[in-house]
Amino acid sequence: MNRPGTMSSHTIAVLVENKAGVLARVADLFARRGYNIVSLNVAPTTDPTMSRFTIVVDAESAPIEQIVKQLFKLINVVEIAQLGPPDVVERELILATVEAPQESRSQVLELVDIFKGRILAVSTGKLTVSMEGTPDKVNDFEALLSDYGIVEVQRSGVMALPKVGRPVPRLRAGSAEPTV
Amino acid sequence: MTTPGQRIDGASALIKSLEAADVEVMFGYPGGAILPAYDPILDSGIRHVLVRHEQAAGHAAEGYAHATGKPGVVVVTSGPAATNVVTPLADAMLDSVPMVCITGQVALPAIGTDAFQECDTTGITRSITKHNTLVTRAEDIPMAIAEAFHIATTGRPGPVLVDVPKDIVSPANPDAWFDWYWPTELNLPGYQPDMTPSASSIADAVELIRSAERPVLYVGGGVLKARGAEALLALAERTNTPVVTTLMARGAFPDSHELCLGMPGMHGNYTAITAIQQADLLIAMGSRFDDRVTGKVGAFAPGAKIVHVDIDPAEHGKVRRPDVSVVGDCRIAMEQMLTRLAEVGGAEAVADHTAWRSTLSGWQEKYPLTYDREATGELKPQYVLERLAELSPDDTIVTSGVGQHQMWASQYWQFDHPYTWINSGGLGTMGFSVPAALGAKMGMPDRTVWAVDGDGNFQMTGQEMITATVENIPIKVALLNNSYLGMVRQWQELFYDRRYSEVSFGRDFPDYVKWSESMGAVAFRVEDPDEVDDVIAQANEINDRPVVVDFRIAEEENVYPMVPAGGSNDDVIVDPSQQSMLDADRAAGALGADRRAASKESQR
Structure with a gap:
């Protein structure tokens, strides 16, 4: 098993609507597409209608780009930030x-x-x-x-959180290109 | 007439929400948990079609959606009814069919207690719907329905399920009453499908299109979903680019057009398959590199650059990495490509495709779709379909089940109009054709609708002929009856040494004529090729009752061409009458010449 922080894992922060069943939707997506989760954390944000997942994924199980795009197909997923080591x-x-x-x-x-x-x-x-x-x-x-x-x-x-002053690429619903 | 702010109960609000969403037809089946919602249906202008099995409600809704472009609507109860719509939901998910399914659920306090007819409907359908939701408050019903229709019909379309507990639609429950509203704004911060491609992606795509010498437009169902047939015709003609239409896209480009190569894939025709293999540019337009099209992915279109146009970002790079990725609606993308092309010099600025076109027409001449037309004493399914297409109105809608008859129908029917071919492509659901025909006919009552079916398929959903009769939906069924599960038998013949395991249905049970008559249809049986035209003509004359024609076709006819599962498209097997010629051509290396020349050129 990969440990967090090893070379073959990626960390993503996924902002979701805080609605019933959203954890199941995310977990189910990983299971049915065969993506491996190394670790997963979820808690509400300062905005109580939103929650943030920090997910460490096994990058060898699927390209991170495809994982992010599939996550975005979930209606409740609002924003995904890819957190690389120097920026977080x-x-x-x-x-x-x-x-x-x-x-x-x-x-x-x-x-x-x-x-x-x-x-x-x-x-x-x-x-x-x-x-x-x-x-x-x-x-x-x-x-x-x-x-x-x-x-x-x-x-x-x-x-994980982005380092202060370090912009990280964030993909928002409704835009194909990442914004910083 | 309920006005905003007026008190309304959940059941009335549910039906009123459907009316507000412009629903004209719904397909359903009542039962315990959904009972309260069926009462206001009596007072609604929405036409409810009572099917005989919930699966049929789902496929009928799909047929309606395919034919009209409007979302199909299903209403069923909880538990077994919800599990019976699982198959059509999965079907609609894989074929991107806009559909809204309302399921009853046990009352909120009973959820989680293993109550009568309880199942975890949203859990079961999570991975086979675009979205689903369990409504927990009566006042959330209009918002849930409005969101469901928005999600089902925008972006990449798909099925949305709304699970409604019985207590929040029960007028006896004081908590089921609220002030009526119809939302004007939706709160979906995570859902903003991007329709318009980036200008740079369009410019890059047009550059590749201009310089390609052997381009192919590889057109999928996304073009139909985007209402993009007109733009496709313009793009193909302006760039002089040959077009292949996948199983989900038959009719998106007229088969009679000189640029049309027909269907690619496992049972595609030789020219469509080989054009892709030898192309230097594939313009994938609303297609998803399905395994039934690509065969062995590593050997698919090995020399081609890829322009991929699709509204779903996740399709880009899922199977094959595109050289240019155009994320957006296919129709908008093609219109923008045409505008961009005009800016950079129009048709004059596109490379000459004369040599490519003449190579393709050479293959078309040498390896057309064919079957043994001289065979005597046997009714050939291909002949039946050719005659059916010839003798039926030009804009006839054809639905099909899954198997050999589906492939023959796709191959031998000439589709010249969009939205005339309705089938189950992704999931491959047997029994699709009859209920889908019901839905198509409900949506397009003035059109002739032929369900092309197989005997195995018809035994799965044939009971829906009762619905056709009782609900006065005069569809026609062409049963291609070979007394086998034909496609499975074909695979056992070719890959299991003719060891036929559990594929024989026999000729005599059921008696399709008697069965169909008992369900109120006019029924015919045809065994002799000479009777075909006469019976088809009679069937086409009948417009007040459903019709079933039991065509007793050759038992062991095979579908050709064929690319064995997982094989390379380069190794396509053609009709036995052409195979030795193809083998000789392959041995002489005649067919790969273009590609080899091209790769040499690129090495320089």
């Missing part, structure tokens, strides 16, 4: 429960400290930790934690 800020949250017996506990704590993570829960032999960062950082953190034995892990998927 990306963040992801990871929660992990790791094995931390007496002999390795201090090493795990040190690792969490280095990554500016937090300890959320402690039990005999296990720790639940959180960390927030770029997808690359989160990948590194998870890889290092796995040396100690990950019991359970949950990643939020990527959230």
Whole structure:
């Protein structure tokens, strides 16, 4: 499986009307056209009639251009921004429960400290930790934690916004050409 | 007469909304959840056609839409009725047919409880509609209907489904009452189809068209949806460009025109197929590089540049990357191309196509569509269709089911007018022809409508002849009865070593004459070629009742030419009487000469 932030994935921000079933419409489109989702995030925007998806797609499953065009055929999709690495800020949250017996506990704590993570829960032999960062950082953190034995892990998927002052190509309904 | 602001219940508002959307005809079938909406139908001016199966309501709406250009309207109940319209919705989705389907739904509090006749209609139909919606408040009904018609008929047309729970259309429910309105503005921020192509794309397209030496206009159903037949004729003539019309576009360009090459694809004619293969420019006009046209994609039109004109941006580059992408309505695009062409010098500025045209007419002469005309004792389906076309009015509308009879009808009927050929191209839905004919006849009552059907197809939807009789819709059915599922049998003959598995229907059951008569139709049986003309003439004289003619055709006739599925169009198989000549030509390399010369030139 591709991790967010790896070369073969693309991040798109999809602005949709906040209507019943819109998540199902997007998910269904990916399923029936055979596009792979690496991660998907959705929440309302400041305008309560709109929601924004951040979707990381596996670019090897289909050309990104075709994915964007097919998404646009959904009536509720209003705007799609393609978010390339230099133009965006990306963040992801990871929660992990790791094995931390007496002999390795201090090493795990040190690792969490280095990554500016937090300890959320402690039990005999296990720790639940959180960390927030770029997808690359989160990948590194998870890889290092796995040396100690990950019991359970949950990643939020990527959230992204354009960098201030960096225009990103946005495709709006009703125009064939992207506008910046 | 309800005026704006007057109190109205959901059911009356639903029917009143259809009236406001200029609906004249709807096809439907009542039932539990939609019951409240059927009461105001009694007081409405909209003609309701009561079909015998909901699938037929859907195909009839499609036939109506194909024939008239207006959206077809379907009204059915929840659960099994909704699942019965799944097939026509999928059909309309693949063939871009404007259609609005209203389904009843169980009352809102019952949704999600597995109630009687409940199914997740919007969930089931999500991927086979252009859009669908579950209305949850009575006062949203006019807006939902207005949006449905707008979405169904604009941009790339398609089916839209509106699911209406029973309680919001029940006059007994106080919450089902609201102040009537008809929306003047729609709130669809994500839907603004772009009709007008960019000027630069038009200019680029015209440049390629001007310089092409072996161009082909590859015309699809989008030209008909755009009402673009006139513009197409002008563009083809002005640029002296040969035209192929796909299965969805038959009639978009007159078959009798000297520039017309007919149908390409799996059962297209040799010249249409080979012209594409050897073209240096394909102008794809409202066509979508369907696998039944391209065969093996990698070997399709290998030497051609592509100008792709389509209103749906997602069609551009889906199968074949265009050199010039023209996103917009086909009619507008062609009109703009003509204007642009005039600016840059008109017809004089277009490369000379004399050599190309003469190559094509050479192929037409050598490899025309043909069948064994001398065969005795057998009724040939191609002969039946030739006579039917000859003896029926010029503007006859032909519908068809799916299979061999569909291909023969497309091949042997000469279509000289747009909107005279109605079939199920994308989904390939057996049983399409009879209900589609009902819809076409409802839309065009003064025209002769012949449903060309196969025996397998007729057994799927033949019950709709009852609808034809009872609703007084005098359609005619030409049943090409070969007692087989003919296309499947043909494939088993060619690719499964003649091992015929589950394809024989037998001659005698049902007795099509008795069955048709029992449904109120006038019925004939024809076994002898000498009887064909007389029976067709009689059938064409009958205008007050439906007619069924059981043509008992040759059992094992095959459709040729044929490109085997997944094969290259270069390997098209022609009629057995021509194949040895073609093999010899291929061995001599005579037919590929143009393309090889061209590719050598481009290497230099």
